[in-house]
Amino acid sequence: MKEQDDAAVVLRCREGDRNAFARLVIRYQKPVFNVALRMLRNRQDALDVAQTTFLKAFEHLGDYDPAYRFYSWLYRIAINESLNALALRKPRGELDANAADAGPDPDRLAEGDQAIAALEDALMRISPELRTVLVLRHIAQLSYEDIAETLGLPAKTVKSRLHSARERLRDHLLRCGAI
């Protein structure tokens, strides 16, 4: 139902209806922002990526193939923008740029907050490639098939990456005593 509605709204956008595009922004700004936030662990960068994602989507709506789900296409732009943002960060050893900025002192965090911080930290310690599938599966709540469509990969590869990503994450959490 949502997919059919997206297709209709996209069609109106292509006909020049800017209000229709506003509807897509309202519908997807939160999930796109959250995907970028979990990829980058930086609120300002995530805002920049979310904004650029929608502007690019608007500019390239003419290239969008309605045979695919609109949100897969949109998430694909958001992931690519996030990866570009990561690529432009200065390297800090083995960690992704913000992994070292893990947040407040663990002693000052409540137990639940510590668990969340540990999970966020572990997410930033796995490769962006593995993080991408985790974020699309668990944050955007996409199915294997949707993730495969978003990333242009076979579903089997998505499944294998997802399994590896979970295991790497578990390893990191075990090492820091968060499991």
Added chain:
Amino acid sequence: MTDEERTALIHAELDGDLGGEQRADLARLLLADPQVRVLRDQLQGLCSRLDALGQAEPPPELKDSILERLPSVPIASVAPGYRGASFGRWRLAAMVAGLLTAGTIVYETMQVPAPAGRETAGTMAADTLTAVDSVALDSGPVTGRATLYRDKNGLALGLEVTAAEPVDVLIATGSHPFRINGLASSNPAGSARQTVALPGVSMRGQPIELSFLIGERTVSRATLRAPSGP
């Protein structure tokens, strides 16, 4: 059953992807092997925690900031290209892009043969481009060569690229990000040669990371290293 097969069963359960027979296999494994139970519990807990990661609310002004920056012309006639927008730092990015454009115009050498590669370093006259590092692009959909040059004005990047589709190049220098859009798109043979200045990039031995993108997907990466001195 191998460890890999056991783990695959657990992941399949987590994703609601288990068939009847697999479900029975997993149940037997869980009963028989405490280590499998531990692994299953850990992965199950991990997935629950990931699913429960709070859905952060974007600021209310995000929507307006997007809508305000939409191009005013109809969508069908908007030329494709990178049109980032500003939450503060994008203003700076626009200035950098302006500098890059100016530098690109100066160094545009579509018709001028570039030096062949690393072996030419130090053999050219002082007022010509001298190759200081070079890397072959020999796998994936983008092939060719990327070469770092220097001359009396500073560093420049030479790209000889062949690709079936237009290629964008992200250049991360540690201080200034650059982007070249639509390389190899104007030539029907899908090949292009372009040399662009890298204004503001110093010669301190730092890596220059190149990411080649087709349709916003990174398809290839390469690293060049700036010389450590003039």
